[in-house]
Amino acid sequence: MSSPHAEAVQQAVRTMAKVLEGSLSVDLEGEVQDSVVAVGDGSGRIVAINALAHLGSAASALAGIVAAFPAGLQPGDAVVCNDPYSGGTHLLDLTLCLAGDVGASRVLLLSRLHIRDIGGEVPGGFHDSAREVWAEGVRLPPLLVWRRGTFDDPTAGTVLLNSRFPEDVRNSINLMHHACNDGLGTLASASPSLDLAGPLADGTIASAALLQRATTDVGSGEASFEHPGGTSVVRVRASKSGDSLRLDLTESDPRGEGPYNAALGLTRTASAWPVASAMSQLDLGPVNGALLEHLEIVTEPGSVVDAAFPSAVGYGPFGPGPATVRAVAAALAPMFASINFDNADPGAVSGVVPREVGANSG
Amino acid sequence: MVDSITAEIVRGYLLSVTEEMNDIISMTAMSPVFNEGHDYSTAIFAMQDREIDLVALTIALPEHIFASKASVEEMMRVFGADRWSRGDVGLVNDPYHGGSHLPDMTVAMPVFAGDRPLLFPVVRAHQLDVGGPVAAFKNVMARDIWQEGFRIYPIKVFEAGERRDDVWRMLVANTRLPTDVDNDLSAIIGACRVASERLEALLAKYGATAVEESLQLMLANTERQFREHVTAWPDGEYDGVSLVDSDWAGTVDIDIRAKVTVKGDSLAVDFTGTHEQCPGIVNSPPGNSMSWVYIPFTTLFPDIPVNSGLFRAIDVVLPEGTVVNPIPPVPTGQSTTSCGENIGDAVMKAIEKIAPERTAFCGIDLCFLYQWGIDRRYGTFYLGLDYLASAVCAGGAYGADGWGAYAATHSGLRLATVEVTELQYPFQYLELDYITDSGAPGRWRGVPGCKMVRKNTEDAMGDARVNILVCGSRHPASGFAGGSAGVGNYFVIDPDTPNETKVETFAFRVPSPPGQVVISRKGGGGGWGNPLDRDPDAVLADVLDEYVSIEGARRDYGVVIDPAPLAIDEAATTALRSSL
Numbered sequence: 056m057s058s059p060h061a062e063a064v065q066q067a068v069r070t071m072a073k074v075l076e077g078s079l080s081v082d083l084e085g086e087v088q089d090s091v092v093a094v095g096d097g098s099g100r101i102v103a104i105n106a107l108a109h110l111g112s113a114a115s116a117l118a119g120i121v122a123a124f125p126a127g128l129q130p131g132d133a134v135v136c137n138d139p140y141s142g143g144t145h146l147l148d149l150t151l152c153l154a155g156d157v158g159a160s161r162v163l164l165l166s167r168l169h170i171r172d173i174g175g176e177v178p179g180g181f182h183d184s185a186r187e188v189w190a191e192g193v194r195l196p197p198l199l200v201w202r203r204g205t206f207d208d209p210t211a212g213t214v215l216l217n218s219r220f221p222e223d224v225r226n227s228i229n230l231m232h233h234a235c236n237d238g239l240g241t242l243a244s245a246s247p248s249l250d251l252a253g254p255l256a257d258g259t260i261a262s263a264a265l266l267q268r269a270t271t272d273v274g275s276g277e278a279s280f281e282h283p284g285g286t287s288v289v290r291v292r293a294s295k296s297g298d299s300l301r302l303d304l305t306e307s308d309p310r311g312e313g314p315y316n317a318a319l320g321l322t323r324t325a326s327a328w329p330v331a332s333a334m335s336q337l338d339l340g341p342v343n344g345a346l347l348e349h350l351e352i353v354t355e356p357g358s359v360v361d362a363a364f365p366s367a368v369g370y371g372p373f374g375p376g377p378a379t380v381r382a383v384a385a386a387l388a389p390m391f392a393s394i395n396f397d398n399a400d401p402g403a404v405s406g407v408v409p410r411e412v413g414a415n416s417g
Numbered sequence: 418m419v420d421s422i423t424a425e426i427v428r429g430y431l432l433s434v435t436e437e438m439n440d441i442i443s444m445t446a447m448s449p450v451f452n453e454g455h456d457y458s459t460a461i462f463a464m465q466d467r468e469i470d471l472v473a474l475t476i477a478l479p480e481h482i483f484a485s486k487a488s489v490e491e492m493m494r495v496f497g498a499d500r501w502s503r504g505d506v507g508l509v510n511d512p513y514h515g516g517s518h519l520p521d522m523t524v525a526m527p528v529f530a531g532d533r534p535l536l537f538p539v540v541r542a543h544q545l546d547v548g549g550p551v552a553a554f555k556n557v558m559a560r561d562i563w564q565e566g567f568r569i570y571p572i573k574v575f576e577a578g579e580r581r582d583d584v585w586r587m588l589v590a591n592t593r594l595p596t597d598v599d600n601d602l603s604a605i606i607g608a609c610r611v612a613s614e615r616l617e618a619l620l621a622k623y624g625a626t627a628v629e630e631s632l633q634l635m636l637a638n639t640e641r642q643f644r645e646h647v648t649a650w651p652d653g654e655y656d657g658v659s660l661v662d663s664d665w666a667g668t669v670d671i672d673i674r675a676k677v678t679v680k681g682d683s684l685a686v687d688f689t690g691t692h693e694q695c696p697g698i699v700n701s702p703p704g705n706s707m708s709w710v711y712i713p714f715t716t717l718f719p720d721i722p723v724n725s726g727l728f729r730a731i732d733v734v735l736p737e738g739t740v741v742n743p744i745p746p747v748p749t750g751q752s753t754t755s756c757g758e759n760i761g762d763a764v765m766k767a768i769e770k771i772a773p774e775r776t777a778f779c780g781i782d783l784c785f786l787y788q789w790g791i792d793r794r795y796g797t798f799y800l801g802l803d804y805l806a807s808a809v810c811a812g813g814a815y816g817a818d819g820w821g822a823y824a825a826t827h828s829g830l831r832l833a834t835v836e837v838t839e840l841q842y843p844f845q846y847l848e849l850d851y852i853t854d855s856g857a858p859g860r861w862r863g864v865p866g867c868k869m870v871r872k873n874t875e876d877a878m879g880d881a882r883v884n885i886l887v888c889g890s891r892h893p894a895s896g897f898a899g900g901s902a903g904v905g906n907y908f909v910i911d912p913d914t915p916n917e918t919k920v921e922t923f924a925f926r927v928p929s930p931p932g933q934v935v936i937s938r939k940g941g942g943g944g945w946g947n948p949l950d951r952d953p954d955a956v957l958a959d960v961l962d963e964y965v966s967i968e969g970a971r972r973d974y975g976v977v978i979d980p981a982p983l984a985i986d987e988a989a990t991t992a993l994r995s996s997l
Contacts, residue, residue: 189566189591193591196583198586212572213568216514
């Protein structure tokens with residue numbers, strides 16, 4: 056990174072990640088793979104993130120949060136959300152966003168953890184015969200749980216009440232809030248006159264540099280995944296135009312009846328991941344939300360990569376998500392002959408593996 | 418101290434406010450469950466010395482409003498008296514935080530006297546859907562509360578007059594009927610707002626001191642009058658038992674045991690010995706159980722205004738871990754009727770031993786027929802609760818036959834009109850009529866049972882499904898003082914086809930394609946008194962109305978009717994009755 060502000064932001068992300076990694080209980084060890092921390096600007100653009108596989112979903116979540124509060128979040132406000140139809144991935148991914156000011160910059164710090172349960176029909180949330188999102192658990196569109204630094208106990212109470220493991224959820228929320236607060240403190244001490252425009256501009260330059268390496272302007276790829284209802288296919292047509300890369304997934308199969316569908320946030324992250332991974336390996340510069348501004352991801356509502364509300368989406372990270380990563384990598388490979396897109400691990404978008412959770416054992 | 422005339426004016430004013438709230442919701446709510454079925458209740462609570470008291474209620478569903486006391490108390494516990502502001506609106510639905518079952522959302526709005534909240538307009542209303550695995554939330558497969566739907570802790574949806582859009586979004590995100598919930602909650606909160614304006618006007622006119630003294634006077638008067646009646650009863654212990662058919666999870670004949678103890682002017686109800694909590698959805702949380710304890714007592718003395726003064730006169734023991742006071746997280750989805758009404762029934766059965774002429778069936782004996790899918794006419798998702806499948810339950814009472822509707826305790830619940838229902842849902846009603854010889858015999862008989870035949874039209878699309886939940890099949894509505902019990906309830910799906918299915922417990926997510934017919938056979942209310950004491954002229958009138966057959970008149974009432982002129986054979990009747 057060229058900008059001193061960029062280094063401050065990276066430092067904040069490292070601080071946040073360290074808080075999560077250092078504080079997760081043994082029981083939540085698997086969840087750390089599915090955790091994300093990021094720093095965004097006041098408009099919701101991701102300036103830095105610790106796990107590029109989640110860049111697209113973090114951006115979607117942040118966009119959903121910004122849209123939910125048109126008057127803007129105030130310093131000390133913190134929002135939680137998990138709704139796949141408000142920018143989330145699946146219900147078990149709980150995101151917290153803390154707003155703060157550093158210098159003249161409004162900063163949004165994002166943290167996400169996988170939680171063990173959010174109600175629904177099956178303890179543990181992975182409901183392989185769910186047909187609707189409500190069977191998988193409770194939807195949380197962006198909800199204020201800290202207001203100007205004060206914890207809103209009654210509001211958070213509803214979130215906790217809807218988990219079979221309320222103490223786990225409380226700890227996760229507190230931990231994410233702690234991480235974001237520490238990240239904010241790091242930013243304030245490292246760069247008191249923080250300006251986030253520089254790092255984003257660096258990201259734009261890096262993104263353009265990648266696109267300049269294209270040897271052809273079009274490519275296509277597909278990947279399939281198995282699920283209890285059969286096999287579904289994700290199809291991608293990639294095309295480059297100027298400094299923009301279009302990933303057209305509209306030919307993908309229709310959504311399935313069960314939960315092997317991807318919410319749009321997941322598809323965005325799975326589509327961006329091979330690109331982000333390649334940029335990172337090529338050391339072209341910082342990879343951040345600026346990349347997403349160079350990616351046009353097109354989907355057909357009602358398809359397996361853009362589940363129509365209220366489809367179940369709990370297994371999206373284990374079916375259409377990894378398939379999208381593979382299909383995009385396959386589509387881009389002939390366009391960028393010298394770049395290996397296969398280095399993006401498809402499993403990275405899924406994080407934890409579904410597992411049995413005993414009812415009421417918490 | 419305020420004079421009694423002013424206090425009575427205040428009491429009447431409060432009642433009129435609850436009625437206005439009721440009308441506002443009826444006229445402005447969007448869902449048929451409200452604007453047709455009136456499955457909501459309105460009331461005013463007061464907070465004095467940190468005690469929450471019910472001070473006025475409209476004629477609606479008593480288990481709603483009496484149970485709301487626990488909900489408002491829980492809001493007060495969470496928010497604290499000093500954390501309310503003008504324009505706030507609180508909401509809760511969680512059964513383990515003052516609620517009953519998840520669709521019953523309680524909304525309360527503070528009205529201030531000076532700087533402290535004094536009065537609370539309150540609405541409790543049954544939303545048709547609160548997310549969860551099963552549309553319309555009645556999930557007979559649920560074994561914990563999370564499998565029933567969205568739980569709401571006491572939460573503020575408005576703060577100082579400003580809606581919390583984030584909280585609102587969460588509420589509408591967790592229902593399959595977001596437009597309905599959006600509009601219905603707005604209607605409910607609108608009613609509370611009008612009520613708060615009315616109450617502020619009351620406080621401005623009479624002053625907080627006079628209003629508070631009026632409240633104290635009306636509460637004390639009710640308590641005093643009730644205790645006077647109790648004093649007239651003989652001291653002693655009186656037992657009553659009522660049986661719940663099942664919890665739909667393998668437990669049957671769930672016994673609710675009430676011991677009513679009268680000592681001087683004191684009255685206690687103890688449920689020790691009641692069945693332990695169940696795996697299925699019949700568990701009744703404390704607020705709901707208390708509500709159903711109060712219901713029979715409010716019917717005994719119609720001259721006593723109903724308010725918390727009556728509640729103060731009754732000590733209640735609800736043993737923890739029983740079906741009337743379950744330990745979380747067991748499901749509670751059916752608690753408002755089963756075992757709720759059985760709690761009331763057990764108490765009424767105990768009172769029958771003290772004052773039989775004051776007793777009658779006080780439950781509602783509802784069965785539930787839900788259907789959901791896509792209505793091709795509108796291209797939208799629909800979810801219908803068919804009250805017409807469960808149309809009557811009034812039992813006979815001393816001096817009156819069971820009338821053609823619900824029991825007096827539930828007369829606020831209305832039946833939707835057939836024509837409007839057919840417009841709203843892809844159904845066609847083929848038959849809706851009383852069943853001859855189904856009214857429970859008694860000196861005053863129960864309302865006859867009702868048969869409904871409904872057919873899906875060709876517009877019932879989108880993988881339509883039907884859920885049926887049958888209560889009161891094994892143990893129908895009770896009779897009193899020697900009157901017979903009602904007839905058991907059941908349904909038939911696909912009658913006269915190879916798929917014909919008789920439903921006496923439940924049907925779960927049954928496919929419901931166009932043309933499918935569903936029949937409900939709803940039993941009527943129980944009878945009161947010995948049928949042989951029934952006036953033969955009343956029996957003849959029932960024969961003329963086809964409520965009772967000529968054979969039934971002979972068999973059940975000992976009344977011989979000559980079929981040719983359809984007249985009573987006096988001599989044969991006298992002879993027959995003396996031989997029975």
